[in-house]
Amino acid sequence: MQYRMQFFPYEGTKLRDISIENGFFDAVSDAVYREGEPNLHFKDVSRKELLEMHRCFVQYIKLPKEYSMFIRRSEVRDMIGDKLKTKLNDIYTETVFKNDGWYNDEGKKTRYLLELRELMR
Numbered sequence: 001m002q003y004r005m006q007f008f009p010y011e012g013t014k015l016r017d018i019s020i021e022n023g024f025f026d027a028v029s030d031a032v033y034r035e036g037e038p039n040l041h042f043k044d045v046s047r048k049e050l051l052e053m054h055r056c057f058v059q060y061i062k063l064p065k066e067y068s069m070f071i072r073r074s075e076v077r078d079m080i081g082d083k084l085k086t087k088l089n090d091i092y093t094e095t096v097f098k099n100d101g102w103y104n105d106e107g108k109k110t111r112y113l114l115e116l117r118e119l120m121r
Contacts, residue, residue, distance in 0.1 A: 007040065008033045049075070059088055062096045062103060070116040083119045091116075 009016035009025050019025035024040045033039065038050040045053075052075035053060075059071050067088070074084035091112050095105045105112065 009039070052077075056085075056088075059092055062101070063088070063092065064103065064109070066109070066113060067091075067116070070113075070120070073120065080120060084116060087116060087119060 007015075009019040016025065016027075019040060020027055024042060026041075030039050030041075036051075038047055038054070040050070041047075042050075056071050056075055060068065063071070070084050071088060074081050074088055091105075095108075095112075096103050
């Protein structure tokens with residue numbers, strides 16, 4: 001599941017002021033919204049990392065914290081990361097999407113976490 005919208009600090013908003021003041025956004029060079037591209041820049045987070053965080057955002061906020069290490073690893077685009085991403089998408093579909101946005105694993109969390117650990121080997 002992928003969402004195409006990313007944060008953009010619109011003119012006249014406090015978040016734009018904060019973004020400019022902290023050097024996260026350049027009002028001149030970043031003034032145009034670019035679909036699928038990060039508009040904020042951070043010293044300690046690369047463009048690639050921002051794109052992967054965006055790709056996994058809904059899982060970070062909807063799945064329990066126990067899944068975080070697997071979600072983070074799924075941000076790496078390699079064989080293990082791709083397998084984890086596929087499995088996490090399946091888990092998300094079963095536990096959140098089919099429950100109107102509310103997490104409910106019907107007692108299967110331990111099994112899901114074991115399956116994810118196996119994929120990391």
